[in-house]
Amino acid sequence: PTATVLDIKALFHKSYPKWYPARQSLRLDPKAKCLRDEEVLQTLPVGTTASFYFSDLGPQLTWGTVFLSECVGPLIIYLMFYFRLPFIYSPKYDFTTSKHWIVHLACMCHSFHYIKRILETMFVHRISHGTMPLRNIFKNCGYYWCTAAWMAYYINHPLYTPPYYGQQQVNTGLYIFLFCQVGNFSIHVALRNLKLPGSKAKKIPYPTKNPFTWIFWLVSCPNYTYEVGSWIGFTVMTQCVPVAFFTLVAFIQMTVWAKGKHRGYLKEFRDYPTLRSSILPFIL
Amino acid sequence: MLHRFLRGCLSYSVSKRRRKYGGVTALVSGRHFRVWSPCSFPDSVNLTATVVQDQTPLRVAVMSAAAPGTSKAAHSDVAPKRKKGPGALATAYLVIYNVVMTAGWLVIAVGLVRAYLARGSYHGLYYSIEKPLKFFQTGAILEILHCAVGIVPSSVVLTGFQVMSRVFLTWAVTHSVREVQSEDSVLLFVTAWTVTEIIRYSFYTFSLLNHLPFLIKWARYTFFFVLYPMGVTGELLTIYAALPYVQKTGLYSVTLPNKYNFSFDYYTFLILIMISYIPLFPQLYFHMIRQRKKVLGHVEDYSKVE
Numbered sequence: 009p010t011a012t013v014l015d016i017k018a019l020f021h022k023s024y025p026k027w028y029p030a031r032q033s034l035r036l037d038p039k040a041k042c043l044r045d046e047e048v049l050q051t052l053p054v055g056t057t058a059s060f061y062f063s064d065l066g067p068q069l070t071w072g073t074v075f076l077s078e079c080v081g082p083l084i085i086y087l088m089f090y091f092r093l094p095f096i097y098s099p100k101y102d103f104t105t106s107k108h109w110i111v112h113l114a115c116m117c118h119s120f121h122y123i124k125r126i127l128e129t130m131f132v133h134r135i136s137h138g139t140m141p142l143r144n145i146f147k148n149c150g151y152y153w154c155t156a157a158w159m160a161y162y163i164n165h166p167l168y169t170p171p172y173y174g175q176q177q178v179n180t181g182l183y184i185f186l187f188c189q190v191g192n193f194s195i196h197v198a199l200r201n202l203k204l205p206g207s208k209a210k211k212i213p214y215p216t217k218n219p220f221t222w223i224f225w226l227v228s229c230p231n232y233t234y235e236v237g238s239w240i241g242f243t244v245m246t247q248c249v250p251v252a253f254f255t256l257v258a259f260i261q262m263t264v265w266a267k268g269k270h271r272g273y274l275k276e277f278r279d280y281p282t283l284r285s286s287i288l289p290f291i292l
Numbered sequence: 293m294l295h296r297f298l299r300g301c302l303s304y305s306v307s308k309r310r311r312k313y314g315g316v317t318a319l320v321s322g323r324h325f326r327v328w329s330p331c332s333f334p335d336s337v338n339l340t341a342t343v344v345q346d347q348t349p350l351r352v353a354v355m356s357a358a359a360p361g362t363s364k365a366a367h368s369d370v371a372p373k374r375k376k377g378p379g380a381l382a383t384a385y386l387v388i389y390n391v392v393m394t395a396g397w398l399v400i401a402v403g404l405v406r407a408y409l410a411r412g413s414y415h416g417l418y419y420s421i422e423k424p425l426k427f428f429q430t431g432a433i434l435e436i437l438h439c440a441v442g443i444v445p446s447s448v449v450l451t452g453f454q455v456m457s458r459v460f461l462t463w464a465v466t467h468s469v470r471e472v473q474s475e476d477s478v479l480l481f482v483t484a485w486t487v488t489e490i491i492r493y494s495f496y497t498f499s500l501l502n503h504l505p506f507l508i509k510w511a512r513y514t515f516f517f518v519l520y521p522m523g524v525t526g527e528l529l530t531i532y533a534a535l536p537y538v539q540k541t542g543l544y545s546v547t548l549p550n551k552y553n554f555s556f557d558y559y560t561f562l563i564l565i566m567i568s569y570i571p572l573f574p575q576l577y578f579h580m581i582r583q584r585k586k587v588l589g590h591v592e593d594y595s596k597v598e
Contacts, residue, residue, distance in 0.1 A: 167549035168548075169550065
C-alpha cells in the first residue's frame, strides 16, 4: 500500500533505460498536472485500472550543477575583464590595472559575492527539488554570464568614471553591500537549520538569536531582500548603469519567486504570521 | 494480448494482482517483468501506462487484458475549459478600436494610391501618408494593454514584441533618419503593413461580432505568404540604408567616458537587429503556416486565433 509513483517510474526506467525516473513526467490526464514522486498509488483518484500519460521532460540536470555553473562563470568572466585580458579593450590597455581604488574594491566585492554563493551551494543549501531540464542551464548561464560580462566591461574600462560623490558614496555602497551579504548568509544558514537532512517536511522560518534574521518578522523571503540590498549597494558603489539594470532585473525576478514562495507558505500553514510580506517589508 | 500503438506510442501494463507474496507485474512488449514489493495489494488494480509523445494523446487501442473503458476514455473526458471571453463593454470597446484601426489603415492605403496617381511615380510616397502612418502604427501599442488587462487572449510578450518592432521601425529608423524617407524600401514595407493591417483589423472586428466572412479569414491566413517576406525585405533594406547616416552622425549613441559609465552604439545595435531577423523570421513565418493549417483546416471554427 505504500507503493508510490516513483516505483512506477523505476519500473519504466528498467524497461526503457533511456528515460531515467527524473526525466519522466506521469500524469493521469494529458492536461492535468504532473504527479509527484512521493504520491502513493493507492490514493490516486482512479478505479481499478488507471492510465498514466507519460511525457519526456528532456535531459535533466541537478539544481546543484546548474547553480555552480551559473556562479563560476561570472566569477571568471569578471576577473578576465579586471585583468584586462587582450581583445577586450584597446591593445594599449592590455594587462594594465586601473588607477582607481574603487575598481579594485568592486572586483573584490563581486568575486566575494560569487565565491560565497559557490560555497553556499556546496555546503549550506539543502536543495529539495531534484532536477531541471537541460535547456535551463543555457538560459540561466547565458543570462548570468552575459550580464556579468556587460557590468565588468564598464567597471574595468580604462575610461571608467568614479562615483560622483567620491569616497563617501563608495563607503556607503560598501557598507550596504557587506551588511546585506552577511544578512543573506545568515538567512541561508537559518533556512538550512530548519530542515533535517532528508526530511521533506516544511516548516515556517522564525527569527533566531542572530540579529540579521530578525527580518523574518516582516518578510517571508529575506534572502531575496538581502540579495537585492547587496546589489543596490554595489550599484551605489560603482555608479554604473548596467549594474543598475542588472539589479532591477534581479529584483523583478526575485519578487516573482518571493511572491510564489509567500503564497506557498500561506497555503501550507494556517497560522502563518500575517505581518509578513513577500520581499519588501510592508510594501511588496 | 497487447496491441501495438501507432506512431511512437507504446504501452506497458503494470498489473497488480493479489498474490500470496504480493508483487508488481509489468508486461512490456510481451515480456513479463516482475518486481517484488514487501506489501501486498488488497485490491486488484490494473495500471495501464500509455506513453504519448509531446502530450498529444494518439489513438489508443483498447487493452484486451485490462478492464474495459480505460485508456480510450482517459484522454477525451476532460472537456477543454472555455475561458470566459471579454464582457459586453470590453467587446464594444474592442469593436470600436478595431473599426477605427481598419479605417485608419484604409486612409493610409487610399492616401498611397492617390499620391501615386497624382505623382505618377513610386518615389517619395512616404511623405503623403507620414502622419496617419505614425498615428495608427503607434496606436497599436494599445493592443499590448489589451493583452495585459486580459480582454484579448494573447500573450503580452508576443504582442509586445510585434508591436514594438513596428513602432521601432516607424519612429527610430524611418522618422529619425530623414535621408531614408525617400527610399523605395520604405514604400515596400508600408504597403505590406497596410494590406496586412487592414485585413487583420477587419478580421478581429468581424470575429468579435461573430460574423466572420470566410474571405477575410482566408485572406488573413493566405496573403501573409507574400506580404510577410515583402515587409521584412522592406524593413531590412531601410535599416541597411540608414546605417551610414547613423554612423556618420552618431545618432542615439552614448560614448565613454561619462558619469553613468554606460555606452551605447546605435550603429551596432541596428546591425544586431538586422541579424536577429535571421532566426526570428523563419520562426514567425512557419508559425503562421501552422496556424493556417489549423484554422483553414476547420472551416466551422470561427474562434480568433493569433
